[in-house]
Amino acid sequence: MKRYHPLLVGLHWLVAVMILVALLIGGPGLADMENSDPEKMFGLTGHMIWGLSIGAFMIIRLATRVFSKRPPHANSGNKVLNSGAKLAHLGLYILVFAMVGSGVGIAVSADLFPIVFSGSGAPLPADFDIFPARVAHGAIASLLLILIGLHFGGWAYHQYFVRDRLISRMWFGKRS
Secondary structure (H helix, E strand, C coil): CCCCCHHHHHHHHHHHHHHHHHHHHHHHHHHCCCCCCHHHHHHHHHHHHHHHHHHHHHHHHHHHHHHCCCCCCCCCCCHHHHHHHHHHHHHHHHHHHHHHHHHHHHHHHCCHHHHHHCCCCCCCCCCHHHCHHHHHHHHHHHHHHHHHHHHHHHHHHHHHHHCCCHHHHHCCCCCC
16 A cells, blocks of 8 residues: 555645644734734634634544554654654644644633633633643644644655655555
């Protein structure tokens, strides 16, 4: 088998784009906006729906990964790099789920679900940084960006140094 299941491939690319949008646009844009700004509610609504969608897609992705046949682990020719790749992929799953979990933690701590989705009329908290989940959310975002950078570096290593066309495994086409 040369390629991953098509659902896994599609979810990989969809979730990758969604995570990058959330990390590079959604989060920083919201962090720079005052909580008293009326646009903040619109931004929070979108960010929360986006984050919960990422979580749902990640659950589907994990289930597909567990229950579908997949190609053997890639071999870089170096045991340390091979182990690092396995840890990095596990780390990506853990950090994405932790990111979604900390986002839900912020929403619960700040009572955001009724404010954002039910129109309770209650104001947003003056500062989200008073919630430990918000501090965790920011730290996890930084770690996730670093790990995504390493993941990208692994792709570049395989593409330009090993030249094994590893990226083709995570694309559509005949699986065997």
